[in-house]
Structures are given as C-alpha cells and as structure tokens.
Amino acid sequence: MFFLITGHLFVQVDVRNSESGEQVHARLDKALRKAWLTLRFHQPTIASWVVQDAETGKLTKVYRTLRDDSEQKTWLENTLIPVPKKLTSNEWANTDPPAQKLPTLFVINPSPSSDNYGPVRRDLILRSPHDIIDGIGTLQLLDRLVDYVSKAFDEGNYYRVPTLNGSETSWLSPPFRVAADVPFTLNETQNKKLASMAAQKEAAAKSDGNPPRVGLSLSKEHTFRLLAACKSVGITVTHAFHAAIAMVLRDVQDRNIKATCVRYVIYILRNERARCKPPYNTSDCAASVYHSVSGGALIVDTDFPGPSQESRRKDEFLQIVQTVRDYYEEVRNDQEHYALAPFIWQDSIPRIPATGTVPPVPPPKQLPSVSISSMGCVDYIIKPDRGRIRVYDPWVTGEELGNGLGLFLGTYRGELCLSSAYNDAWQSHDGAMDFLKRCLAVVSVGLGVSDV
Structure with a gap:
C-alpha cells in the first residue's frame, strides 16, 4: 500500500418542529448507507486496490464485482464504519486510525441522539490509499457523496440504490496515461x-x-x-x-x-x-x-x-x-x-x-x-x-x-x-x-x- 489520503467534512441537518431528533438521526444514517452504495456504482474505483506480482514486481489495480447481497453487505460493513468513541474528527484523526486496504468512510456522531432540538451532525472521514485517489479527487468524491446523501435523505423510502451487478465497471477510472492520451515515447525536444x-x-x-x-x-x-x-x-x-x-x-x-x-x-x-x-x-x-x-x-x-x-x-x-x-x-x-x-x-x-x-x-x-x-x-x-x-x-x-x-x-x-x-x-x-x-x-x- 502507498501512503494514505485523508479527507474530511461534516454534514448538518436542522430538526424541524414536526420531527424528533431521534428520527432525523436514523434518517441521516440510513441516507449515508444508501449514498455510500450509490457512490460505489458511479465511482466503482473506491472498491479497488493495488496488488504487486511477487515474481515480476508488476503493480495491478484490481476491482472485483459483487456476486450477491451477502458480498454487498460485507463490503458495506467493512468500508462504512461508525466510530464508537465520542471524539471530534481532529481528535480521531490524531489517534493513528487503521490503514484500510480499501477506501473507507469513517462516520463520527458528535451530536447526542437525545437532543430533540439541536442540529444533527455527522463527521465523515474518508481514508484511502493514495494509489486509488489524490487530494482534489478526494474533495470531488466527498461532494458527490453529499449529493447522494441529500437526495436519499429527502426521498426517504422512495430512494433507490442502483444495482451493483457489474455494469458499474464502465465507470472505473483508467490510468492517467489513458485518461489524457499521453504518448508512450517523447520526441527529441521533450527528451x-x-x-x-x-x-x-x-x-x-x-x-x-x-x-x-x-x-x-x-x-x-x-x-x-x-x-x-x-x-x-x-x-x-x-x-x-x-x-x-x-x-x-x-x-x-x-x-x-x-x-x-x-x-x-x-x-x-x-x-x-x-x-x-x-x-x-x-x-x-x-x-x-x-x-x-x-x-x-x-x-x-x-x-x-x-x-x-x-x-x-x-x-x-x-x-x-x-x-x-x-x-x-x-x-x-x-x-x-x-x-x-x-x-x-x-x-x-x-x-x-x-x-x-x-x-x-x-x-x-x-x-x-x-x-x-x-x-x-x-x-x-x-x-x-x-x-x-x-x-x-x-x-x-x-x-x-x-x-x-x-x-x-x-x-x-x-x-x-x-x-x-x-x-x-x-x-x-x-x-x-x-x-x-x-x-x-x-x-x-x-x-x-x-x-x-
């Protein structure tokens, strides 16, 4: 694994008079789970990793499609992780958190669920190997995630997560050389x-x-x-x-x-x-x-x-x-x-x-x-x-x-x-x-x- 990139933001939702804080907490957590699955469909590279061939030393980026609901549940549990301790995001980031094999979203809940009036907050910390994503990409990815969270939160039970049946592989990000049509050889001036x-x-x-x-x-x-x-x-x-x-x-x-x-x-x-x-x-x-x-x-x-x-x-x-x-x-x-x-x-x-x-x-x-x-x-x-x-x-x-x-x-x-x-x-x-x-x-x- 190359070194990790860590990205952070926190989202906040006000509690309306017609609902309880407990309801908003549950609704936001459900929206986060749906959004993370939706993000995998549109940005499947977040479920990939890099392996090295022991004999040749060649590095390969690997993506494995999900075979059934059980594998989807396992991926979700392994990559969307609630942080049990009551810490701020900066405090948690400074506790030497685990280095995951796959890009992983850690969720901190700093707002008490018993508060029916104050805003509901979730701190989202994305940790990913740098060979999967860079800094600007991390911010872009978090923006897309919040888009899906907002949509899933607003639509509630009507929101449908795209089916992860392998069709998402068309959205895998290619290497920079392919993405930018970089030539394999340089001319004399470039050399x-x-x-x-x-x-x-x-x-x-x-x-x-x-x-x-x-x-x-x-x-x-x-x-x-x-x-x-x-x-x-x-x-x-x-x-x-x-x-x-x-x-x-x-x-x-x-x-x-x-x-x-x-x-x-x-x-x-x-x-x-x-x-x-x-x-x-x-x-x-x-x-x-x-x-x-x-x-x-x-x-x-x-x-x-x-x-x-x-x-x-x-x-x-x-x-x-x-x-x-x-x-x-x-x-x-x-x-x-x-x-x-x-x-x-x-x-x-x-x-x-x-x-x-x-x-x-x-x-x-x-x-x-x-x-x-x-x-x-x-x-x-x-x-x-x-x-x-x-x-x-x-x-x-x-x-x-x-x-x-x-x-x-x-x-x-x-x-x-x-x-x-x-x-x-x-x-x-x-x-x-x-x-x-x-x-x-x-x-x-x-x-x-x-x-x-």
Whole structure:
C-alpha cells in the first residue's frame, strides 16, 4: 500500500418542529448507507486496490464485482464504519486510525441522539490509499457523496440504490496515461527538456501510519482582507504562504550554524484533470490519481540570519513572493508538462522492495523541508448547501512520512484554513502549530494585514 489520503467534512441537518431528533438521526444514517452504495456504482474505483506480482514486481489495480447481497453487505460493513468513541474528527484523526486496504468512510456522531432540538451532525472521514485517489479527487468524491446523501435523505423510502451487478465497471477510472492520451515515447525536444529538468534538480540539491494534523483558521473578515491584499500586489494567497514557508524555514535554523545563505528547494503538484479527455476531466471520475509533480524545482535563497526590522522583512517577502509567483505561472502555463509527467514520476519513484522484504527505515533528512498543497476556493468543489444538508469544514491531507511538514491551504464559506500534516516521530503538535502561526505572521507583515 502507498501512503494514505485523508479527507474530511461534516454534514448538518436542522430538526424541524414536526420531527424528533431521534428520527432525523436514523434518517441521516440510513441516507449515508444508501449514498455510500450509490457512490460505489458511479465511482466503482473506491472498491479497488493495488496488488504487486511477487515474481515480476508488476503493480495491478484490481476491482472485483459483487456476486450477491451477502458480498454487498460485507463490503458495506467493512468500508462504512461508525466510530464508537465520542471524539471530534481532529481528535480521531490524531489517534493513528487503521490503514484500510480499501477506501473507507469513517462516520463520527458528535451530536447526542437525545437532543430533540439541536442540529444533527455527522463527521465523515474518508481514508484511502493514495494509489486509488489524490487530494482534489478526494474533495470531488466527498461532494458527490453529499449529493447522494441529500437526495436519499429527502426521498426517504422512495430512494433507490442502483444495482451493483457489474455494469458499474464502465465507470472505473483508467490510468492517467489513458485518461489524457499521453504518448508512450517523447520526441527529441521533450527528451532534452526532461534532461534539463533533471539537471536543474540535481544542481539545486547540491547547494550549500496516519499523519497527525493541526489547523489554523482565519475569520471571514481576516480572510477577506488577506485575499484583497494579495490581489492588490498581483499574487494569490498560495504564493504568499509559499513565500512565507521559505522565510520561516530560514528563521528557525540554528543561529550557531556557519552559513550566509539558506536555500529552500521544493516541487509542487499540478492538477492534470483539465488535460484529460471527457469524462475523465470531470468529477464523474473523482476516484483517480490525475496529478503530476513539477519538473523543475522552486529555488529560494535567503540571507542568514534574516532581517529583524519589519520594513526589511516586508521588502524581503515581496521579493521572494515574486519568485514564487513566476515559478507557479511557469509550471501552470507549460503546455507539454502532462506528456512529461509519467516520465518524471518514473525517474523520481524509488524501486519497490521485493515482496516479503522489510527495507531499512530511512534516516531523517538533515535539512527537512516543508511543502504546500493548495485546494483554492473549496466552495467550487464542494457545494456548501443542498436541500436540508449543510456542509462545513472540508479538508484533505496526505501522510508526512519524513521529518518535514506538509501544509495544506484552502478557503471555504469565506474562511481560510492553513493546516499541516506532520510525523509525530519527529515533530510535535505545538511545533507544527507554531510553524503555521509563524507563516501567518510573515504573510501579515509582508502584506500589511493584521488579524484584528
């Protein structure tokens, strides 16, 4: 199994005068079961897994159709799991939950069933191997799930789950190479470009279980002012926080090290769904891995130690953020990148250990890095309201297997959230939260936006 992707949101339904809270609880749980089965029909890849041939080492994605109602019941029980403990979703996500073989939906009920007046809430946490789905796909999949929950809740006993008789296999998501018609060979120009990217990466590097998660949310007013400030200088909020990461990484270095410069080197992910042909370019194929990694590296060199005066830090931030913006635009506007993507993955993925062997635990990096994945305005992916169902707090995170941090950025219902996955073998909750707060402080000073 590759590492896991974890996606979250919670749904809420108000209790009307004509019904009891107990009735709404039961109705919502029944709608969830129907919706999960419906999702398997339209997105059958959620019931697939990857196996490795012991002799050849070849990896194959497998989907097995259901033979009878008993197998359907077993799949439902194994992949739609109520969480018995009364925990918040963040608390549960930080308890090292099980790594399932198949994509699995965990359901938390934080609202007491005895409350006949308050809203009924369910926290939905999707955990899936990353070789089945990626971050954007996870959000798209959760949006589809809520669509089906809303429909099943409104229609009640009249809602009919599609029959899982094997016809759903026509909706299985193909590999990216098929979805985007990626050629199997590159032309001479593309090969030269690939070699140039590899050389740039090498030169840049030569210079002097479930991840716990922490999050930092901004108010609507603070978010509005921050977005307006970004727009005024021609950048996005992603550019701003990525520039801040480079500065904060420099700021937290040991002051006793003998260096005059700190180099930040990182790569970014690019959503390739727009490059895919229909229907693979839509959320009809959300359960897929249709993203790539940038070919060239983002390189930011900062003076060490950094300036202490606020005016000089603001100038430094604005200079770095232009470098970040130019890099993002270069990656975004590269029309040939989708064709190079499989070859870049091929060169960067290490050889898979032989079946049955246990590879050594990799040592921590001497210079742990920090990445950032931006989901943008999540309202465009997950609709906030439909019918009686209201959606809140959507987020997605990967696993941080090393001693660095993986930051995630997104805005929903007008509120920006910056969160981080971290490996608690190397990092602490307080340390990860401190890093997020430092990034926010750098952005606030750089753009002249306070949180009051």
